[in-house]
Amino acid sequence: MCFSLSCASHHPITCIIPPHMLRVLALRGDESTARMARSLLKQTEKLRDERNEHATTGPGPHGDFAGLEAQARSDDGSLCCPDRRIHDGEFKAALPGRLLRQEGDPSAGDRDVDLAYDGAGDVFSLFAEEYGRNSLDGAGMPLIATVRHRRNYNNAFWDGSQMAYGTGDGQVFRTFLELSVIGHEMAHGVIQHSGGLIYENQSGALNESIADVFGSLALQRRLGQQVHEADWLVGRGILGPGINGTALRSMKAPGTAYADDMLGQDPQPWHMDQFLTTSDDNGGVHINSGIPNHAFYLFCNYVGGRSWELPGRVWYRALQRLNNPMATFADWADQTMSAATDLAGPGSFETVLLRRAWKLVGIGI
Amino acid sequence: MDAIAGGCIAMIIEIAAQGGIGGFAAPNLNKRIDVDQQSTQLRRELCKVFGPEQLARLARTPCNACADRLIYRITIIQGSAAPRNFTLREDQLPAQMLDLLDQF
Numbered sequence: 001m002c003f004s005l006s007c008a009s010h011h012p013i014t015c016i017i018p019p020h021m022l023r024v025l026a027l028r029g030d031e032s033t034a035r036m037a038r039s040l041l042k043q044t045e046k047l048r049d050e051r052n053e054h055a056t057t058g059p060g061p062h063g064d065f066a067g068l069e070a071q072a073r074s075d076d077g078s079l080c081c082p083d084r085r086i087h088d089g090e091f092k093a094a095l096p097g098r099l100l101r102q103e104g105d106p107s108a109g110d111r112d113v114d115l116a117y118d119g120a121g122d123v124f125s126l127f128a129e130e131y132g133r134n135s136l137d138g139a140g141m142p143l144i145a146t147v148r149h150r151r152n153y154n155n156a157f158w159d160g161s162q163m164a165y166g167t168g169d170g171q172v173f174r175t176f177l178e179l180s181v182i183g184h185e186m187a188h189g190v191i192q193h194s195g196g197l198i199y200e201n202q203s204g205a206l207n208e209s210i211a212d213v214f215g216s217l218a219l220q221r222r223l224g225q226q227v228h229e230a231d232w233l234v235g236r237g238i239l240g241p242g243i244n245g246t247a248l249r250s251m252k253a254p255g256t257a258y259a260d261d262m263l264g265q266d267p268q269p270w271h272m273d274q275f276l277t278t279s280d281d282n283g284g285v286h287i288n289s290g291i292p293n294h295a296f297y298l299f300c301n302y303v304g305g306r307s308w309e310l311p312g313r314v315w316y317r318a319l320q321r322l323n324n325p326m327a328t329f330a331d332w333a334d335q336t337m338s339a340a341t342d343l344a345g346p347g348s349f350e351t352v353l354l355r356r357a358w359k360l361v362g363i364g365i
Numbered sequence: 366m367d368a369i370a371g372g373c374i375a376m377i378i379e380i381a382a383q384g385g386i387g388g389f390a391a392p393n394l395n396k397r398i399d400v401d402q403q404s405t406q407l408r409r410e411l412c413k414v415f416g417p418e419q420l421a422r423l424a425r426t427p428c429n430a431c432a433d434r435l436i437y438r439i440t441i442i443q444g445s446a447a448p449r450n451f452t453l454r455e456d457q458l459p460a461q462m463l464d465l466l467d468q469f
């Protein structure tokens with residue numbers, strides 16, 4: 001066994017939304033909220049059963065962050081291992097497809113498979129080594145991915161239990177196997193297992209933004225980049241050769257990633273004054289995410305150094321403490337302030353810089 | 366009497382996609398399928414899975430993990446009847462239906 005049984009007793013979900021609140025949400029929430037509440041209740045019940053099962057073997061309670069860090073460590077204290085399983089979709093829609101490479105296997109000699117395998121390892125390592133998280137669910141779940149999903153498929157997604165990557169059609173997209181994209185999709189899994197953020201309007205845009213943040217941090221950490229060395233692009237190089245654009249999104253300069261006859265102009269705002277109210281794209285989740293994305297970039301820029309360190313820890317801690325699947329941008333900003341205060345101290349330079357970053361995008365805290 | 370004669374004559378299926386990880390409309394995923402122009406086997410399959418009742422049922426499937434999913438806006442035009450519009454996320458469509466779509 002890689003991991004101690006303490007994982008089960010510190011699953012983030014158990015700390016996020018109290019069951020009584022979930023039951024109220026399941027009864028009184030609108031359709032999507034009620035669905036999420038029912039799903040979380042099921043997971044909570046499962047975890048309670050697991051915890052009871054292991055009650056005699058688990059250690060006592062940890063302090064918050066120390067406890068989280070302990071999750072990704074094996075009994076001998078060393079950081080433990082991902083469990084990657086990369087499948088070939090063979091251009092069909094059924095998931096997960098044919099298993100081509102699993103943990104410990106040598107390179108498959110298949111570029112897509114190897115990129116998915118290595119990328120999953122980098123993202124696992126970010127969450128485990130920097131934030132003490134054992135895989136996407138905090139309890140060592142396998143990292144299942146399918147490459148070559150569907151034919152000419154212009155998308156990548158997290159389906160609730162695995163990642164899937166299309167090849168692109170060669171015109172609009174040329175690939176989706178790029179580390180910030182892989183990190184983005186895997187971060188959706190982390191968000192889901194951290195209490196979730198309902199995928200519409202502001203909470204949906206936060207879901208998207210947090211996925212972009214950890215996708216970008218996975219890439220920056222892989223490249224060993226300081227804040228000023230990073231390009232802060234999500235999906236750099238994945239657009240097709242005929243598309244006038246460099247990436248899907250820019251966290252440094254939202255709205256500038258592409259300007260193309262076919263795709264139009266990158267619609268992302270960076271300030272609340274340009275917040276877009278729309279019914280498309282689940283209420284503009286990939287559009288308005290530019291605002292919290294830019295706040296994170298500004299915070300990193302002010303702090304300097306490696307962004308996956310203090311800024312990443314602040315964002316990760318805020319996600320674990322959010323406790324609100326319907327959070328607004330203002331709720332999230334407040335939560336990041338609490339996390340920064342916990343980690344850097346009340347009245348610290350870092351908390352002042354964070355407040356300034358949020359203010360610059362039009363969110364006062 | 367096969368499925369085609371069972372109410373699928375002169376059916377046109379228009380499909381536009383948007384969303385996904387990029388969040389934008391993917392123009393290359395706009396399709397128009399004239400069912401009458403397809404081979405007998407394809408016509409049967411299309412009639413079977415793109416019937417308005419079938420689409421309406423699929424559209425009610427709840428979403429468990431919707432992040433980055435494509436959204437299809439499907440219009441069924443049948444004879445002189447008013448076009449019927451459906452909005453479905455790709456996770457609401459069975460794999461066989463997606464494979465069928467990918468043939469066009």
Ligand SMILES: [Zn+2]
Pocket residue numbers: 184188208211386432433
């Ligand atoms: Zn996403």
